[in-house]
Structures are given as structure tokens and as C-alpha cells.
Amino acid sequence: MEDQTFNGKPSIVLNHRPFFSIIIACYNSAPYLGELLQSIVEQHMQDDLEVILSDDCSTESYDEVVNHYNKTLSIKRVQTDYNFAPGNTRQKGISVVSGKWLVFADHDDKFIPNTLSTVREKIIESQEPYYVICDFKEQDPETGKTLRYYSRPNGWCHGKFFNVDNLWNKFNVRFEKDLRSHEDIYICSIMNCIMNYLGRQPLYLDFPCYIWNKRNNSLSKSMYENAKENQKVTFFEHFFDDYLHSTADVYISEYQHNRISYSFALENVIEVIAYSYFYLMGFMFHNPSYLKRNETLCRKLLLNAKEVFGISNKDIYNILSTNDAEIFTQIQKSAEIGAGPYIPCMTLKEYLTTYGKG
Numbered sequence: 001m002e003d004q005t006f007n008g009k010p011s012i013v014l015n016h017r018p019f020f021s022i023i024i025a026c027y028n029s030a031p032y033l034g035e036l037l038q039s040i041v042e043q044h045m046q047d048d049l050e051v052i053l054s055d056d057c058s059t060e061s062y063d064e065v066v067n068h069y070n071k072t073l074s075i076k077r078v079q080t081d082y083n084f085a086p087g088n089t090r091q092k093g094i095s096v097v098s099g100k101w102l103v104f105a106d107h108d109d110k111f112i113p114n115t116l117s118t119v120r121e122k123i124i125e126s127q128e129p130y131y132v133i134c135d136f137k138e139q140d141p142e143t144g145k146t147l148r149y150y151s152r153p154n155g156w157c158h159g160k161f162f163n164v165d166n167l168w169n170k171f172n173v174r175f176e177k178d179l180r181s182h183e184d185i186y187i188c189s190i191m192n193c194i195m196n197y198l199g200r201q202p203l204y205l206d207f208p209c210y211i212w213n214k215r216n217n218s219l220s221k222s223m224y225e226n227a228k229e230n231q232k233v234t235f236f237e238h239f240f241d242d243y244l245h246s247t248a249d250v251y252i253s254e255y256q257h258n259r260i261s262y263s264f265a266l267e268n269v270i271e272v273i274a275y276s277y278f279y280l281m282g283f284m285f286h287n288p289s290y291l292k293r294n295e296t297l298c299r300k301l302l303l304n305a306k307e308v309f310g311i312s313n314k315d316i317y318n319i320l321s322t323n324d325a326e327i328f329t330q331i332q333k334s335a336e337i338g339a340g341p342y343i344p345c346m347t348l349k350e351y352l353t354t355y356g357k358g
Contacts, residue, residue: 021099030062032108039110054093057083087175087183115209132161136210186246282339
């Protein structure tokens, strides 16, 4: 018998193809989902968007919240085959998309009122065929205070719009199956490579459309038990291998398959090397018994980059020190979001010498 809850059928049948398909990865979403759905109602374009609630095998029902909006929004519901990760959940949602543009939202965030219609107008006006990036704000949900403003963000799915026909389907974009974390960075890395292949830049809209609620109980704020080393570590330290896989590994693979240029691949991998330096220094500072495996990952990255691109430690250092180390300094500030403030235990030169030798 067909599951009437997760059958992928719309609660309201639209008489035309919607402009936006908003995919929301859900898991026990009752406490937060109503605020997000209300923010979608407040876009005042219900006849031109669909909402896809993709459930990751929740153990608690949030039907009451959804039912409140079933006659206001065109809502489709699907469910993953097994509980695992947000990437799998988002990919399941994509399977029932009928809109022209994909939009992703986390179930505990929200959109800024009346911004999606402005995005639609800008897309139509510019005839942008591929990819749009808006700004977004990080907010304390308790006080409403803006904690950080992200201008032209590169590593998140928040505030991004992907054309279904010309971009997502044409280039067969997929969330990597069973990637435990950093699935949004993985997609953004893939998109950067596609745009380099196309010789284009995204359409940047310099206004915020999305609010990312910073919650202390979110997955990214969780501590993880490392049974082998009998310790608790941060989300980012625990999943550092996923970060490298979603960034440097993508650019190296795309370059080796002749889909992106040498200079573009090198630029992005050098940036990841700099981020990895700052992240590892942060791990060491904040956790005296840090995961030693992450040192091995940094060494592997450096050696692989040197072999693939034919560069030396000196080349890496010189690239990051150009223009008074402008790029290096920018990356340091950005890395503090994930690593926190710290005192480094070694300089970049020492890091390259220590981990950049076979």
C-alpha cells in the first residue's frame, strides 16, 4: 500500500511549472519547521514555488506542523531509505523536483520576507542561466541579533540558487552518497568547477535572503566520541577528512579529468592547504590530545598537491605570501570561524617542512 505521507505528491497542484523548488532536509523537525514554512509563506509567491520536505527517517512526527501549511503551500513529502546524512536526504528531495531553480534550506533556519521574489526578478532581468548566489546572515535565534554577515559566501548551500535544467541536470550534479558531513561544501566545490569549465561567474546578488540560525544543539556544535583514542572532539575535528574530500580532492580530481584549468585547480588547492594549516593549529591548541590522524591527512594533502601540480614547499609559501600575504590573512580570519582563536604552535614554513616531505 502506498505511503500517503511520503508519496511525493503535492498538497496543492500548481497549474504551471514553479519557479523555485525549496528542498528542506528534515529530521524530527517539529520544534523549528513552522518558523521556516511561515517565512516561505511570507515570500508571497506561493503560486510560483513548491516546498519539498525530505525526511531522514525521523523518529518523531511533525505532521501537525506540516498539516497547518498544506493548504497554503504546495508541499511534497519524501523519505530516505535509511537514516544517515543530510546529503542523502537532500538528494532524495531532488527526485521529485518540478521547479526551474533549486533552493536548499535547513529545517531550523528561515528566509527573509519578500526576498525570493526579488531573486526571481533579478534572474529574469539578467537572463542568468546557471547559478545565483545571495548573501546570508548568521543569527542568534533567541535574541534575533545578527552574529555574522556572509557576503558572496562560497562554502555553504545557504542563499544559493541552482538552475535545474541548465546546471543541475545537464552536469549530473549529485550529493555524494553517504558523505557524513560537509555535503554542502562538496556541492559548492563541484559548482565552482562547473562554472570554471563554462568560463562564467555566478550571478552575485549583494543582499541577504536567508537567515542561518546558530543553535548550540546543532550537529556542527556537537562533540563526538572517538572510541579509539577515548576522547571527545569537535564536529570539525572529527570530520576533517570529509572537509578535505569535499574541497581539495574535488579540485584535484576535476583537474586530472581535464575539466578545469591548472591555474584554477592550483589556486583552490593552495587555499585548502592554508585552511588546513590554520585548522590543524586550532585543533592542537584547543585539544592537547588532538586526533593525530588529521596530521596524516595534512601530510597526504601536501604531498599529493606537490605531485599533481609539480610544485614545492617554497612555491606554496611564495603563493601564500604574495601581496603582503593578503590571501593568507583573509583565510586566517575565515578559518577562525571553524577553528576558533588560537596561538599557532608552528609557523607556515615549519608546517610545510614538517608535513610536506615524503
